[in-house]
Amino acid sequence: ELDRQILPDGGHVSRNPSAQLSILLDLLSLRDALAARRIEVPKPVRDAIDRMTPMLRFFRHGDGRLALFNGSTEGPEGAIDAALERDDAKGRPFGFAPHSGYQRLAAGPVNLVADTGPPPPGAFSHEAHAGCLSFEMSAGRARMIVNCGATKVLGPDWEAASRATAAHSTLVLADTSSARMLKGKLSRRLLGPRVMEGPVEVESRRNENEAGVWLETAHDGYAGLFGLIHRRRLFLSATGEDLRGEDRLDTATAPRRRMPWQRLFRHRVPQDPGFTIRFHIHPDARLSLAHDRTNVLVLLPNGDGWQFRARSGGGECEIAIEESVYLGSGDTTRRAEQIVVAGRVFRGEARVNWAWRRLSTRNAGHPKREDAEVPELPELELPPGG
Structure with a gap:
């Protein structure tokens, strides 16, 4: 089973x-109990602990x-420390979990974790x-960009809302989640609230050099209903003070076969759907929108x-x-805020470039308009077969 x-x-x-975390703590307790009784710990348990501990980090x-x-x-506070204290390996976390479907970008004070799996x-x-291609980012000990989280105790409406794509820091197309959950009472009773349909093909490639880390991702969660692919590119500078991104919607070259339920709602799919790119911000942070609505502090x-700004293919974004x-x-719930960039697909495509830049704490005010340009992403150089 392990x-x-x-x-x-x-x-x-x-x-x-x-x-x-929960399973690792159980395995560590089992290992310690067997060791205390001088009983050999089974190899599958030892191997699982050895693999799971770096992933927890x-x-x-x-x-x-x-x-x-x-x-x-x-x-729980202290639970991760309790697990990692029993780990002999104290090195830095690795950057790519290909089987779990996650990427981690770390530089300077910044830690960024991205969901890059189906x-x-x-x-x-x-x-x-339904959070494919969403990411969270912390700077030092402070969380900044987050997903909304999850709950089991606030009722089914809260649970459903927290699972939607809009509750994550990623792009949402036509107010539709990139994955759909079972909703019927009978089916949920028989199968549970499992995912009914979602991204099948999720791409994830990265490259690192002295300039920083590049990450290029894509998912087809919107291909069946809208015939569109969401692509997200990220670049984190080596200093950790410059994060740039690009979100694109492109026409799928080989649209996925529509599910029966999708055919029923085909007439409701708009020709040029709108989209939003959401960055949920941790409630301990404070946000200030510039008067011209071109950047946020x-x-x-x-x-x-940290200053955020965005630019679409047609010019500045509001x-x-x-x-x-x-x-x-x-x-429990905490009031928070989110940064939202809105746009619309035109002729089967859309593109938004955005950037986060760490500002000097001595001059953490809104920059002048001429200093607030959104820089282009450096060209993503990938090794052969990367």
Whole structure:
């Protein structure tokens, strides 16, 4: 069973960091109990612990707690420390978990974790979210860009909302989630609230050099209903003070076959659908929108200031700040805010470039308009077959 649930890179098959922590703590307790009685620890248990511990470190933010993906909460305070204290390997987390479907970019004070995998298999998808290509980012010990989190105690409406794509820091097309969950009472009773359909092909490639880290990703979660592919590119500079991104929607070259339920709603699909790119911000941060609505200043509790700006293929984007909610603890809600960039698909394509830049804490104000240009992403150079 351990070989079935623990993937080769050490992640749990559910892709849920909280499940990772819970199972690892159970295995560590089992190992310690057997060792105390001088009973040999079975090799599958030892191997699972050896694989899972580095993966737990992979999911850890600068504040020492878990990233919020696929039903995860931040985790009990001290629980991750308790697990990692028993790990002999104290090195830095690795950058790519190919089997679990996650990427980690780290430079300077910044830790960024991105969801670059398809939904888990049906039986393990009861808590999975429609957050493909979403990411979270912390700067030092302060979380900045987050997903909304998850809850099991606030009722089914809250649970459903937290699983939607709009509750994640990624692109949302036509107010539609990139993965759909079972909703019928009978089917949910028989099969649970598992993922019914979602991205099948998820691309993820990265390259690193002295300039920084490039990440190029894509998913086909919107191909069946809209015939569009979402592509996201990220670049994090070597200093960790410059994060640039590009979100694109392109016409799928080989559109996925429509599911029966999709054919029923074909007439409702708009020809040139609108989209939003959402960046949910941790409630401890403070946001300030420039008067011309071209950039946002985010002030973190540690005194850092970060400036966000965006630009579409047709020129500057209008940026809005909207209400959000944070469910990091899993059992309480906190008021939060989100940065929203809106646009519309035109002739089967759309592109938005955006950037986050760390500002000097001495001058953490809105930059002058001429200093607020959105820089282009450096060309993504990938090794052969990367």
